[in-house]
Amino acid sequence: MFARLMILKASEMRPVRKMITQSRAFRPLIRRFVAGETLDQAIAAAEELLPKGIYVSLDYLGENVQSREEAVHAKNTYIEILKRIAAIKEVMPMDHVGYADGLVETVNLSVKLTQCGLDQSDDFAEENYREVLAVAKAIGNFVRVDMEGSPYTERTVKLVERVHVDYPNTGTVLQSYLYRTTEDVEWAAMRRLRIRLVKGAYFEEADVAYQEKMRVDEAYMRLAERMLEACAYPAFATHDEALIEKIQRSAKALNLPKDRFEFQMLFGVRRDLQEKLVAEGHRMRVYIPYGESWYPYFSRRLAERPANALFALKSLFKG
Numbered sequence: 285m286f287a288r289l290m291i292l293k294a295s296e297m298r299p300v301r302k303m304i305t306q307s308r309a310f311r312p313l314i315r316r317f318v319a320g321e322t323l324d325q326a327i328a329a330a331e332e333l334l335p336k337g338i339y340v341s342l343d344y345l346g347e348n349v350q351s352r353e354e355a356v357h358a359k360n361t362y363i364e365i366l367k368r369i370a371a372i373k374e375v376m377p378m379d380h381v382g383y384a385d386g387l388v389e390t391v392n393l394s395v396k397l398t399q400c401g402l403d404q405s406d407d408f409a410e411e412n413y414r415e416v417l418a419v420a421k422a423i424g425n426f427v428r429v430d431m432e433g434s435p436y437t438e439r440t441v442k443l444v445e446r447v448h449v450d451y452p453n454t455g456t457v458l459q460s461y462l463y464r465t466t467e468d469v470e471w472a473a474m475r476r477l478r479i480r481l482v483k484g485a486y487f488e489e490a491d492v493a494y495q496e497k498m499r500v501d502e503a504y505m506r507l508a509e510r511m512l513e514a515c516a517y518p519a520f521a522t523h524d525e526a527l528i529e530k531i532q533r534s535a536k537a538l539n540l541p542k543d544r545f546e547f548q549m550l551f552g553v554r555r556d557l558q559e560k561l562v563a564e565g566h567r568m569r570v571y572i573p574y575g576e577s578w579y580p581y582f583s584r585r586l587a588e589r590p591a592n593a594l595f596a597l598k599s600l601f602k603g
């Protein structure tokens with residue numbers, strides 16, 4: 285956890301940012317985690333995964349936009365992505381996969397509220413997000429709000445709650461490192477909100493979040509078990525093989541069919557495990573990020589696995 289904190293902090297320093305964004309040494313690693321800078325590249329990545337039976341969620345990278353214009357640009361891009369997804373559906377035979385509570389889309393969208401203008405105002409972000417959801421609803425798709433740092437958690441939960449009344453085609457993400465997530469899972473279960481459970485990728489203080497990896501993992505499993513029992517189509521986003529096996533065992537003990545939940549992983553991480561889970565009959569969705577604003581996303585990936593940062597630094601010194 286200490287190495288992770290150091291990498292997250294270092295990545296905020298200007299010289300580090302400059303080195304990573306300008307050095308060629310980091311390019312192969314960036315390409316491993318980010319599908320590209322354009323929507324065409326993201327769609328191409330999706331089209332490689334879909335025939336393998338892997339679903340995807342597209343993410344237009346960007347967060348904490350500085351102006352209303354940038355937020356409107358992001359909203360328009362989300363809408364463009366949804367329209368492109370609708371076009372893919374025409375050529376992909378497996379556009380929707382039925383399940384008891386409705387339909388599950390093979391290609392959907394993930395968004396960040398600070399990219400929709402949450403730093404400008406909650407009403408402004410909500411207005412933008414509602415426009416995106418209206419388009420998604422019209423084409424029968426689902427949009428998930430990623431969860432950002434804890435200063436945004438309550439506002440995100442409340443905003444999602446408000447829009448979900450009109451747009452049941454939305455859901456969000458909960459982080460097992462936050463103490464509050466036990467209650468948030470009950471909140472989501474009561475509203476039949478689709479939730480992705482993650483460990484959490486931001487630096488958080490001890491007054492809001494567990495600091496030891498063991499406690500974050502224990503919380504993840506406790507929350508996952510509750511979600512299997514009580515939540516609508518939960519998504520378990522992790523590359524932690526031990527946790528995945530425990531979730532499989534819990535689902536089996538509850539007699540829950542494999543199509544009542546899905547696993548999710550990040551583009552470029554544990555492709556072997558992604559394919560193994562599909563071969564075992566599980567639903568697997570890969571989160572595909574693209575766009576020019578890849579730096580904060582990439583830093584979080586380095587922090588999750590310090591070996592990634594070491595590997596890139598070695599290439600830098602090799603020239």
Ligand SMILES: Cc1cc2nc3c(=O)[nH]c(=O)nc-3n(C[C@H](O)[C@H](O)[C@H](O)COP(=O)(O)OP(=O)(O)OC[C@H]3O[C@@H](n4cnc5c(N)ncnc54)[C@H](O)[C@@H]3O)c2cc1C
Nearest residue numbers: 430431457482483484485521522523548549550571585588
């Ligand atoms: C689909 C998806 C969506 C996400 N959305 C959010 C979100 O909205 N908000 C949020 O805070 N976080 C989000 N995350 C990130 C998440 O919080 C974790 O930081 C991330 O998933 C790493 O944790 P882990 O569960 O894989 O477990 P860890 O214990 O961190 O890792 C378990 C194993 O997975 C492998 N691994 C993990 N990360 C990497 C990596 N970067 N590179 C290479 N190998 C790796 C390693 O083998 C590691 O030993 C998301 C993750 C996924 C998969």
